[in-house]
Structure formats: C-alpha cells, structure tokens
Amino acid sequence: MKILVAVKRVVDHTVRIRVRPDGSGVDTDNAKFSINPFCKHAVEAAVQLAEHGHADEVVAVTIGPAKANDVLLVALAMGADRGIHLVTEERTEPLAVAKLLKAVVEEEKPDLVLLGKQAVDDDANQTGQMLAGLLDWPQATFASAIEVNGDGLKVTREVDYGRATYALKTPAIVTADLRLNEPRNTALPQVMKAKKKPVDTRTAAELGIDIAPRLMVEKVAPPPDRAGGQAVGSVSELVDIIAEVAAGGERA
Amino acid sequence: MAVALLAEHDLSQLSETTARAVAALGAVGLPVDILVIGANVGVAGGQAAAIEGVRKVRVLDDVALEARGAEALAEILLSLKDEYSHFAAIAGAIGKDVLPRFAAKLDVSPVTDVIAVHGPNRFDRPIYAGNAIETVTCNETKIVLTIRPSAFSPARSDGSAPIEPLATPAASIADAAEFLVAHRTSSDTPDLSTARIVVAGGIALGSVHHFEMIENLASVLGAAVGATRAAVDASYAPNDWQIGQTGKAIAPDLYIAIGISGALQHLAGIQGARKIVAINTDPDAPLMQIADYRLVGDLFEVVPQLTAELEKRLNR
Ligand SMILES: Cc1cc2nc3c(=O)[nH]c(=O)nc-3n(C[C@H](O)[C@H](O)[C@H](O)COP(=O)(O)OP(=O)(O)OC[C@H]3O[C@@H](n4cnc5c(N)ncnc54)[C@H](O)[C@@H]3O)c2cc1C
Numbered sequence: 001m002k003i004l005v006a007v008k009r010v011v012d013h014t015v016r017i018r019v020r021p022d023g024s025g026v027d028t029d030n031a032k033f034s035i036n037p038f039c040k041h042a043v044e045a046a047v048q049l050a051e052h053g054h055a056d057e058v059v060a061v062t063i064g065p066a067k068a069n070d071v072l073l074v075a076l077a078m079g080a081d082r083g084i085h086l087v088t089e090e091r092t093e094p095l096a097v098a099k100l101l102k103a104v105v106e107e108e109k110p111d112l113v114l115l116g117k118q119a120v121d122d123d124a125n126q127t128g129q130m131l132a133g134l135l136d137w138p139q140a141t142f143a144s145a146i147e148v149n150g151d152g153l154k155v156t157r158e159v160d161y162g163r164a165t166y167a168l169k170t171p172a173i174v175t176a177d178l179r180l181n182e183p184r185n186t187a188l189p190q191v192m193k194a195k196k197k198p199v200d201t202r203t204a205a206e207l208g209i210d211i212a213p214r215l216m217v218e219k220v221a222p223p224p225d226r227a228g229g230q231a232v233g234s235v236s237e238l239v240d241i242i243a244e245v246a247a248g249g250e251r252a
Numbered sequence: 253m254a255v256a257l258l259a260e261h262d263l264s265q266l267s268e269t270t271a272r273a274v275a276a277l278g279a280v281g282l283p284v285d286i287l288v289i290g291a292n293v294g295v296a297g298g299q300a301a302a303i304e305g306v307r308k309v310r311v312l313d314d315v316a317l318e319a320r321g322a323e324a325l326a327e328i329l330l331s332l333k334d335e336y337s338h339f340a341a342i343a344g345a346i347g348k349d350v351l352p353r354f355a356a357k358l359d360v361s362p363v364t365d366v367i368a369v370h371g372p373n374r375f376d377r378p379i380y381a382g383n384a385i386e387t388v389t390c391n392e393t394k395i396v397l398t399i400r401p402s403a404f405s406p407a408r409s410d411g412s413a414p415i416e417p418l419a420t421p422a423a424s425i426a427d428a429a430e431f432l433v434a435h436r437t438s439s440d441t442p443d444l445s446t447a448r449i450v451v452a453g454g455i456a457l458g459s460v461h462h463f464e465m466i467e468n469l470a471s472v473l474g475a476a477v478g479a480t481r482a483a484v485d486a487s488y489a490p491n492d493w494q495i496g497q498t499g500k501a502i503a504p505d506l507y508i509a510i511g512i513s514g515a516l517q518h519l520a521g522i523q524g525a526r527k528i529v530a531i532n533t534d535p536d537a538p539l540m541q542i543a544d545y546r547l548v549g550d551l552f553e554v555v556p557q558l559t560a561e562l563e564k565r566l567n568r
C-alpha cells in the first residue's frame with residue numbers, strides 16, 4: 001500500500017491569537033507556527049502502517065508558503081519517505097486544497113490518503129471529505145483506530161453517540177482524530193536524516209487549478225468578552241446558586 | 253428558491269438540534285424544507301413536521317440507510333440540487349461528514365459551524381478555537397452550511413407541515429464505507445449540545461470510578477455530563493462527552509466545571525454558556541478567571557457535599 005498524508009502549517013495550538021483591531025484578520029506576524037496537531041496523528045498512523053509492513057511508501061504533502069517546508073520536515077523526521085510541497089503564498093480554502101490534493105493523488109496514485117480531521121486555524125473540518133467527494137472515494141472521518149482488513153481497512157470513527165466501526169475498500173480517505181495514536185517525538189538524528197530525504201517543491205500555480213477563495217471574509221472580530229465573576233465562600237452558598245437554576249425558575 | 257435542512261435524529265427520535273437549525277435558518281428569508289433520511293424514521297418525520305415555520309417535511313425511509321453514510325447522503329442531496337438554493341445540516345458528526353463531500357461535488361465552498369445567520373449569504377463562524385469570529389459572504393451558486401445548534405434557541409413546535417415521501421435516487425452510490433458495528437455510550441443523560449445544565453469533570457478526577465461523582469451530581473440536577481479531552485484520553489469518560497474545539501459545543505444556562513483548568517481548546521466549546529461555576533484548587537486556573545462563580549476547593553471534598561445538599565434541597 002502507498003500512503004499520502006496531508007500536513008498543514010498552522011499557528012501553534014498553544015498560542016492565544018489576537019484579532020487585529022481594524023477587524024481585517026488575525027495577527028499572526030510574530031506567532032509560532034507548527035504542524036497542525038491532527039496532521040501529526042495522521043502522519044503517525046501512516047508511519048505505523050509502514051512499520052507494520054502494510055505500507056511500502058509514505059509521501060507527505062503540504063500546500064502553503066515557502067516556510068511550510070518546516071512541517072514537511074516534521075513529517076519526514078517522523079518517518080515519511082519523501083515530501084511534496086506545493087508553494088503558494090495565497091490563503092487557500094479547503095476546496096482549493098482538496099483540488100490540489102486531487103491532482104497530487106492522480107500523479108501519485110496512493111491507496112490511502114490520510115488527513116487531519118481539522119486544521120486548528122480555520123477549524124473548517126472539510127478538506128478530507130471534499131477530497132473524497134472529488135475523487136468519489138469512500139471516506140472515514142474522525143478516526144480513532146485504523147486496522148488493515150484483508151485488502152481494505154477497518155476504521156473506528158468518533159461519532160455523536162460514541163464510536164462506530166466501518167470497513168473500507170481502498171483507495172480511501174481517512175481523517176485522523178486525536179485519539180488515533182500518540183504521535184512520536186523526534187530527536188536531532190531523525191531531523192538530520194529527514195533533511196536528506198527528497199522533497200519535490202513546485203508552485204501550486206503550475207498545476208493550473210483555480211484556487212482563488214470563494215468566500216469573502218468581511219471582518220474578523222474577537223469573541224464577546226467574559227468578565228470574571230465572584231468568589232463563592234462556601235459550598236452552601238454554591239448550593240443556593242445552583243438550586244435556583246435547577247429548580248427551573250430563575251435563570252442563573 | 254428554498255432551503256433544504258438535513259434533520260438530525262437517532263433513527264427513532266428527532267433531535268432538538270433540528271428545531272434550533274430551523275430557527276437559525278429563519279434569517280435566510282426563504283422557505284425551509286426538512287429532509288428526514290434513514291431507516292424507520294416515521295416518528296422523527298412527524299416530529300419534524302411539528303416544528304414551527306417549516307414548509308414541508310420530506311421523508312426518505314430506506315433500510316439501506318440505517319448507517320447514513322456520507323457517500324449515500326451526499327448522493328441524495330445531489331439529486332435535489334435543482335430544487336434548492338441552500339443546503340444545511342447540523343454541525344454534528346453526520347453533518348460535518350456529509351456536507352463538505354456534497355459541497356465538493358457541487359464545486360462550492362461550504363460554510364461550516366455557523367453561529368450567526370445575517371441573511372441569505374452572510375454568516376459568522378468561529379476560527380482559532382473560538383478566539384476569533386469571522387463574518388463571511390458566500391456568493392456561491394449554491395450555499396452549503398452546517399449550523400452549530402448551541403448558538404441558537406429552538407423554533408417552537410406547534411407547527412403542522414405536510415409530510416411527503418422522498419424516493420431513493422436512482423444514481424448508484426460510489427463505493428461506500430460499510431458500517432460494521434456501533435459502540436454506543438449507554439447513558440440516559442440529556443444531550444450535551446442542548447442541555448440546560450451541564451456538569452463536567454477534568455483529569456483531576458483521577459479515575460473512572462471517581463468520575464462517577466460528576467455523573468451523580470449531574471443526575472441530581474437532571475444535567476448532561478461533559479468532560480475534558482484529558483479526561484476522555486485517560487478513559488475516565490467516553491469520547492462523546494468531550495466538550496471543546498474538537499468535541500461538542502454547549503450553551504447551557506449553567507455550566508459547572510469541576511477540576512478543569514480551562515485550556516483554550518476547552519473554552520472553545522463553552523462560549524455559549526450563560527453562567528459558569530468553576531470548582532478548582534487553583535484560584536489562578538484560566539477557567540476560574542472567567543467563571544461567574546468560582547469556588548476554591550478540593551473537588552473530593554466539595555463535590556460529595558454539594559451533591560448531598562442539592563439532593564436534599566431539590567428532594568430528588
Ligand atoms: C488540537 C487540540 C485539540 C484539543 N481539543 C480539546 C477539546 O475539544 N476539549 C478539551 O477539553 N481539551 C482539548 N484539548 C486539550 C486541552 O489543551 C487541555 O489539555 C485539556 O482541556 C486539559 O484538561 P483538564 O482541564 O482536565 O486538565 P488540566 O489542564 O491538567 O487541568 C486540571 C485542573 O484540575 C485542577 N485540580 C487538580 N486537582 C484538583 C482537585 N483535587 N480539586 C479541584 N481541582 C483540582 C488543577 O488545578 C487544574 O486546573 C485539545 C488539545 C489540542 C492540542
């Protein structure tokens with residue numbers, strides 16, 4: 001099996017971003033960027049499938065600015081064999097990313113494409129499903145377990161009522177949830193080795209696909225402020241407060 | 253044109269989130285039809301017809317649709333594309349799975365997790381774990397949305413819309429993921445995304461056994477039970493109890509957070525809470541800073557006492 005895994009460079013999940021005062025967007029100028037956490041789970045899943053002899057090649061792909069080669073390096077250090085970097089400095093919506101990934105899929109012909117379930121910047125949770133739609137492939141989103149099952153896969157998904165297990169024929173799309181695995185840490189030797197792995201860098205424009213955004217972002221605002229409240233001195237005081245709401249009369 | 257809303261249900265009962273989405277879509281200014289799709293969904297179809305402001309309910313009842321896979325649902329929506337200008341679903345596991353797939357097939361960009369509707373093509377959605385809200389205009393040929401139900405109050409249920417059957421489209425469905433087995437969390441607590449009171453616990457509970465303290469308090473209050481990712485990862489609570497950026501969004505009148513630090517990914521799910529009570533040994537925990545009522549204390553002392561006193565007070 002050949003696996004393609006899509007990784008995105010995002011503002012690190014520990015950074016508390018600030019909205020620009022003029023409402024034009026989020027100030028990311030001095031922010032720390034990292035590989036999207038969900039993508040790390042996707043890479044880990046791909047590398048584990050390879051380590052268990054189920055995959056013979058893991059190709060990591062990213063779409064983004066020149067700087068996004070740093071997240072490819074993370075994927076390569078974790079064990080991906082080679083990278084593909086489609087360079088664009090433009091904002092790309094999931095639809096555009098899905099179209100570019102489709103072009104890569106047509107070149108690379110993987111049996112499985114792994115993606116994160118969502119990117120923690122746009123929180124879109126769209127790209128994997130859109131790629132599956134464009135390719136007309138089966139999809140298993142929000143995966144918390146992946147097993148090889150004959151010549152297909154068995155995937156457990158996190159759903160609203162708990163979990164559900166599905167059988168998929170390959171080629172297929174799977175998106176990774178956080179409980180899929182524990183992504184490995186990489187140390188300097190892996191990073192040094194990763195730097196020698198091949199990366200095919202091209203401009204996204206070369207693929208001749210229209211990737212202009214379809215949605216117009218009119219403004220970006222901070223969420224309503226939550227002022228702190230009062231300290232409660234004792235449990236019985238808290239009982240009064242809670243009982244009032246629970247009784248169904250007064251709202252808290 | 254009109255709006256097609258994919259109903260949320262568990263096959264037997266319609267979820268209240270559907271009525272919330274109907275209320276949200278009122279601001280689009282077009283008639284709303286509800287699509288009830290699944291196996292043995294007659295009851296849910298009837299419940300959908302009672303939602304105020306619905307033009308009609310279209311029921312597709314087919315045993316083959318028990319699992320409601322994204323591949324099949326996307327094809328069904330596609331067969332209706334000429335009848336509607338807007339397609340919407342609830343931003344739960346099904347809506348999130350299906351609508352982007354469907355949108356890609358239409359070659360349009362969907363707007364997911366909508367928290368405000370400003371008209372037919374202007375919407376607000378949270379980004380960066382809710383630390384920013386973007387207002388987007390969508391000039392696509394078709395508008396495809398998922399609605400965050402906790403951001404809206406439900407429409408009333410004294411309507412009586414006509415119910416019509418909807419046929420399974422003739423188009424063959426692409427190779428689909430085949431449903432094998434469900435692992436259902438057995439619990440009779442209210443639905444997190446629509447509950448009036450939510451009690452949640454964090455990693456500080458320390459074990460699945462101690463997490464029962466949270467469930468007991470919730471049961472006294474008739475509340476839904478929630479958890480942090482850390483508590484779910486540690487298997488103290490099932491995954492469908494997770495609240496936050498990648499879990500469920502809640503908007504109760506009262507949220508009681510016990511032994512929860514308030515990481516920004518957790519806060520992403522509780523922005524709609526009207527009042528927050530936090531119980532934590534650390535007065536400086538981020539959640540204590542924004543809680544309406546904060547009690548500094550050890551949950552192992554506070555929670556049993558709180559539960560016992562509330563039980564007495566509420567006669568339960
Ligand atoms: C991509 C990503 C997505 C995520 N999504 C989510 C999400 O959807 N939901 C979510 O919840 N998290 C999410 N997280 C995890 C999040 O960052 C935090 O790690 C998590 O919310 C912390 O959970 P916690 O509050 O239980 O644990 P901690 O942060 O460890 O906090 C425990 C708290 O308990 C208090 N405490 C300890 N002992 C006691 C006691 N005896 N009595 C009272 N208080 C006590 C401590 O003072 C502390 O404040 C996500 C993380 C990432 C990277």
Ligand SMILES: Nc1ncnc2c1ncn2[C@@H]1O[C@H](COP(=O)(O)O)[C@@H](O)[C@H]1O
Nearest residue numbers: 006007063115116118119124125126127
């Ligand atoms: N620019 C990108 N480059 C590579 N992969 C991406 C990109 N954007 C999104 N993805 C993939 O799609 C997943 C979901 O992203 P999103 O739909 O934006 O929430 C991510 O976790 C990645 O696996």
